[in-house]
Amino acid sequence: MSNPESFRELCRKEIHTGPTSGVLPGYIQANLLILPKCVAESFEDLCTRNPVACPILSKTEGRPQFLRNHASLIKQGTFDIRTDFPRYNVYSRGKLVQQKNNCVNEWSSDHVGFLIGCSFTFEHALEKAGLVPKNVLYNKNVSMFRTTKFLDSAGIFxxxxxxxxxxxxxxxxxxxxxxxxxxxKKTHGEPLDWGYDGAKRLGI
Structure with a gap:
């Protein structure tokens, strides 16, 4: 694929349904979180208080095809937050209940979608420096861990x-x-910690 528009089309057609590490180097990548409007303000406040962990790139405004600062983010083609990501995890009361290739049926006018900066963005810079991440080298998803370090609270979060x-x-x-x-900085920035001692400090 040569540009974000063609990649979004692959997702929309459910051709690409896996991780995006190594996809379109040089472009910014985002994670997606969709929430009911009643908690969206609290979540945005959470992100403001925790800009490293939750760097907001944009959010939907009014409809799933339009983002805040849309023109600066989507420079070519169309966009629909319900279909243009490879995979959607559907949660109910904090539990993962389904994985889908789109969330058209789940989306309603009561939802707000947030784009959060993704660390896959800086992997190309590491590659250029000769520091190819192992997940890119082996075409795997990156390792992820839940820590014992907590975000600064906001609202219900x-x-x-x-x-x-x-x-x-x-x-x-x-x-x-x-x-x-x-x-x-908009995609998490430098490591939070490192080494075996760092893992212990993070509770991993």
Whole structure:
């Protein structure tokens, strides 16, 4: 694929249904969270208080085909937040109940979709520096862990644990990894911690 428009079409047609690590290097990637309007303000406040863990890139405004700052984000073709992601996890009362390739039937006018910066964005910069992430090398999803470190609370969102991704590097490579990823503040930035001691501090 050569551009985001063609990739969105692959998702829309349910051709690409897996992780997006290594897809379209050089473009920003996002995770998606869709919530009822009644808690959307609290969630946005949570993100404001925790900009490293939850960097908001945009959110839907009025309809699923339109984003805040739409023109600066979607430069070509059409966009629909209900169909243009590879996979949707559907939760009910905090429990995963279904995985689908679109959420057209679940979406209603009572929903707000948030785009949260994704760390896959900086993987290309690591590759260019000769530090190819293992998940890219082996075409796997990145390792993820729930920590014992909590976000600053907001509204109904309290005791929310940090969830971190992990990319293995040698200790001698950590500083250059930090230097490279530090620039990507809208997609989590540099590592929160590292090494075995870091894993212990995070409760992993």
């Amino acid at each position: 309290h005791q929310c644990p940090y969830v971190v991704s992990m990319r293995p590097y040698k200790l001698t490579e950590v500083e250059i990894v930090r230097e490279i990823t530090r620039k990507f």
